[in-house]
Amino acid sequence: MMKDSLSKKQACNFTPGQVITGKWHGNKYRIIRILGEGAIGRVYLAQTGGRLVAVKVARQAMSVSSEVNVLRRVSKVQGLSLGPSFLDMDDVVTSHGTTSFYVMEFIQGEPFMPFVINKGSEWLGLFTAQLLGDLHKMHAGGWVFGDLKPENLLITKQPYQLRWIDPGGITKAGRSIKEYTEYFDRGYWGEGDRKAEPTYDLFSVAMLMVNRAYPSRFRKTSQKGTDYIMEKVTGAPLLHPYFTVIRKGIEQKYEDAGQMKEDVLMVLRNQKRAAVPSRLKRKSVLKKRNAPVKKDAGPPVTRERKGYLETVFFASFLLTIYILYLVG
Amino acid sequence: MSQGTVRQILLITDGCSNAGEDPVAMAAMAREEGLSVNVIGITNEGDESERGMEEITQIAQSGGGMSEVVYARQLSQTVQMVTKKAMTQTIHGVVNREIRQILGTKQEMEDLEPEKREELMEVVDELGETSNLDILILVDTSASMKTKLPRVQEALLDLSLSLRSREGENHFCLYSFPGKRSHVDKLVSWTPQLDSLKGAFKKLSSSGITPTGPAITEAIKVHMKRMKKGPSDDERLFIEETGM
Numbered sequence: 001m002m003k004d005s006l007s008k009k010q011a012c013n014f015t016p017g018q019v020i021t022g023k024w025h026g027n028k029y030r031i032i033r034i035l036g037e038g039a040i041g042r043v044y045l046a047q048t049g050g051r052l053v054a055v056k057v058a059r060q061a062m063s064v065s066s067e068v069n070v071l072r073r074v075s076k077v078q079g080l081s082l083g084p085s086f087l088d089m090d091d092v093v094t095s096h097g098t099t100s101f102y103v104m105e106f107i108q109g110e111p112f113m114p115f116v117i118n119k120g121s122e123w124l125g126l127f128t129a130q131l132l133g134d135l136h137k138m139h140a141g142g143w144v145f146g147d148l149k150p151e152n153l154l155i156t157k158q159p160y161q162l163r164w165i166d167p168g169g170i171t172k173a174g175r176s177i178k179e180y181t182e183y184f185d186r187g188y189w190g191e192g193d194r195k196a197e198p199t200y201d202l203f204s205v206a207m208l209m210v211n212r213a214y215p216s217r218f219r220k221t222s223q224k225g226t227d228y229i230m231e232k233v234t235g236a237p238l239l240h241p242y243f244t245v246i247r248k249g250i251e252q253k254y255e256d257a258g259q260m261k262e263d264v265l266m267v268l269r270n271q272k273r274a275a276v277p278s279r280l281k282r283k284s285v286l287k288k289r290n291a292p293v294k295k296d297a298g299p300p301v302t303r304e305r306k307g308y309l310e311t312v313f314f315a316s317f318l319l320t321i322y323i324l325y326l327v328g
Numbered sequence: 329m330s331q332g333t334v335r336q337i338l339l340i341t342d343g344c345s346n347a348g349e350d351p352v353a354m355a356a357m358a359r360e361e362g363l364s365v366n367v368i369g370i371t372n373e374g375d376e377s378e379r380g381m382e383e384i385t386q387i388a389q390s391g392g393g394m395s396e397v398v399y400a401r402q403l404s405q406t407v408q409m410v411t412k413k414a415m416t417q418t419i420h421g422v423v424n425r426e427i428r429q430i431l432g433t434k435q436e437m438e439d440l441e442p443e444k445r446e447e448l449m450e451v452v453d454e455l456g457e458t459s460n461l462d463i464l465i466l467v468d469t470s471a472s473m474k475t476k477l478p479r480v481q482e483a484l485l486d487l488s489l490s491l492r493s494r495e496g497e498n499h500f501c502l503y504s505f506p507g508k509r510s511h512v513d514k515l516v517s518w519t520p521q522l523d524s525l526k527g528a529f530k531k532l533s534s535s536g537i538t539p540t541g542p543a544i545t546e547a548i549k550v551h552m553k554r555m556k557k558g559p560s561d562d563e564r565l566f567i568e569e570t571g572m
Contacts, residue, residue: 024441039409061438062420065449068442089442098438175457176412176493182405187489194493 012041012057012099020046020055020101022090029055029103039179040067040168045106052106053087054165057099064089064100070143071104071167077141082134082163107163109154116155116212121238124212125268127155127162128205132261134164135201139173139257144196146171147179148204150211171196183207183217189225192252199252202260206249213239226250241267332422333460334415335363335555337547338407339387340480341468342370343380345540348511351383354544355391363551365391365544366414368407370400370476387540392421400476403483408490411463416456423452460497462554464547466512469504469529470538477529488522501550502528505543512546518554 014020014031021028029046036043041058058064071086089102116124131153135145147169154163169179175196182188184204191203210229211217213236221228226247233239233246245263247253254260337358345351355365369384381397388395394414398406424436427448437445467473467480484502491498499518502525507513515528 061445062416062449062452065437065442065445066453069446069450069453072446089446091438091442100438100442175495176490187486187493188404194490 012059012101014042014044014057020092020094022088023093023098025088025090027088027090027103029053031055038166038168046103048103052108054084054104054106055101056104057101059099061091061098061100064102067167068102070170071102074138074141074143074167074170077137077143080134080137080141082130082161083167084163084165107154107156107165109156109163111150112153112155112162113150113211113215117215121212121241122268122271123160124209125242125264125271126160127153128209129261129264129268130162131164131208132205132257132264135198135205136257136261138170139198139201142173144171144173144177144198145169145201145204146177146196147181147184148201148208149181149184150208173197183211186225186252189220189229191225191250198256199254202249202254202257203252205257205260206246209239209242209246209249210236241271332455333462334418335551336393336411336414336418336461336463337363337365337391337466337544337551338411338463339365339367339466339468339540339544340370340407340483341367341380341384341538341540342372342473342476343468343470343538344383345538347506347537347539347542349541349545351540351544352386352390354541354548355387355393358544358548358551359390359392361548361552363391363548364393364414364418366393366410367391367395368403368410369395369397370403370473370479371397373399383540387544391544393417400479403479404486407483408487411461411487411491412456415459415461416452419452419455419459423448423455457494458496460499461491461494462499462518462551463491463501464550465500465502466543466547467502467504467515467529468538468540470506471536481525481529484522484525492521503543503547503550504529505546506537506539510546511539511542 016031016033018031019028020031027048029048032045032047032052034042035045035054040060040063041056044055044057046053046055056064056067058067068086068089071083074080074083075086084104084107087103087105089100091098091100112127116127138145145164147166152164152166152169154165155161156163169177171178173196177185177194177196177200180187180194184207185194186192186200186203187194192200194200207229210233214232218232229250230247233243239246242264245260245267248263249260358365365387367384367388369381371381384395384397394410394417396406396410420437427435427437427440437448440448465484467477469477473480488498488500497520499520500516500522501514501518502516502522503512504515505512516522516525
């Protein structure tokens with residue numbers, strides 16, 4: 001198997017415009033462009049019968065079979081909605097040999113992290129809640145996502161909706177996690193093993209939120225994993241509303257994704273309430289505009305930073321109009 | 329096969345052998361004995377010495393295993409991935425042999441239609457999860473490896489963590505080469521888990537030779553001895569103590 005690793009690499013290398021025809025089912029796919037590359041193989045955007053699809057090509061036939069098997073069985077879980085649907089699996093014979101591939105629904109969306117970074121922290125909560133809802137169903141069906149990270153998540157428009165795209169890490173509950181990424185892996189942080197269980201995913205969800213404040217991520221130190229991560233959370237004001245949710249996720253105190261989702265929703269509800277008084281105080285903020293900005297102190301502060309910024313922005317807008325009025 | 333044992337040699341090195349038998353030939357011998365040899369090559373950033381890397385690939389090829397060349401900081405994730413993938417590969421090989429016996433032709437899993445392949449893959453995954461693993465880790469501790477050893481230590485503990493998350497049993501043992509007086513030194517004898525490797529790499533020889541071939545030969549012997557004798561006395565003691 002290793003002997004032909006070079007030709008296998010070439011065999012899963014397709015060029016735009018190339019048409020691949022399945023050996024068993026005879027479906028044709030016109031390659032448009034490459035969407036991504038991973039440890040196992042490549043994903044291409046392709047066209048078939050007037051619709052766009054994602055074609056995943058692997059260097060090894062067995063990894064395709066394994067993933068398809070998981071995707072097929074996971075898609076049978078009742079109510080699961082955020083993953084791609086499975087369409088076809090086949091082999092293609094090229095001059096470099098036979099390669100296996102499978103076809104999924106093409107999910108057109110924006111990458112998760114840039115999207116939430118450009119929006120207020122309430123969006124982080126909202127998408128996290130959506131993700132937790134799906135994870136809850138997946139866990140109930142006996143599966144664990146495994147490799148949860150921003151690269152495996154997309155945001156689609158109208159309405160804004162979170163979707164996950166890579167089934168490569170999905171593992172049957174009770175087995176060992178198939179694929180993981182160190183930053184999101186509790187084993188890396190010394191906070192547990194790599195057995196597929198709901199708490200494994202919930203740890204990753206908490207790290208996903210932490211990642212929002214530290215886009216370039218950080219590495220472990222000699223300090224205990226939870227302590228170090230929570231220190232980082234304390235140092236990031238935008239995570240403060242989610243302080244407790246993140247801590248319980250990291251410490252794996254949640255029994256299921258439903259509980260964690262409920263807590264995230266609670267934060268979102270409280271944020272809304274906190275935002276109202278800040279608008280009422282608009283006048284006083286206008287007066288204090290040049291006063292030094294008070295830093296958010298402790299983690300349990302629930303004041304919504306976005307609302308605060310909005311107020312300042314609105315105040316300066318009023319001031320500008322006022323100055324224009326005076327000048328005019 | 330359900331309670332079968334997959335036997336591996338995991339070689340961690342940063343370069344080329346320069347003493348004793350050809351490691352590529354020794355890896356082929358290991359394969360004949362039913363072992364697979366996986367090799368992790370550690371390279372310094374910006375310095376990939378062609379010759380050493382070529383040898384790493386060849387050892388794994390003739391040893392029926394997998395190889396990967398990485399920077400020291402990527403070691404943990406690579407070591408566990410290579411070990412698990414190599415296990416699947418070994419089981420896949422066994423399943424393929426079964427298929428050939430049943431179908432009597434040169435058929436392999438890849439020649440079956442996708443749906444059947446999928447069902448078989450489920451069996452392969454299942455076996456990968458439940459079969460036992462005996463893994464002999466062979467670490468190159470020649471002078472140039474000195475700075476990389478803390479990373480190696482970290483990666484091995486991480487490997488133990490990953491494998492412990494499986495359903496099947498695991499047994500590890502750890503050897504280093506070159507040894508003080510012989511080609512290899514035993515650092516840790518067969519144990520169900522690597523807990524603490526503190527001090528394991530303390531007493532190292534700083535000799536300039538890298539006897540990779542002889543080290544593999546020794547590793548084969550250790551494996552064969554275990555295969556014939558079953559669990560060692562040390563291990564029984566461990567099992568009694570921990571009440572496993």
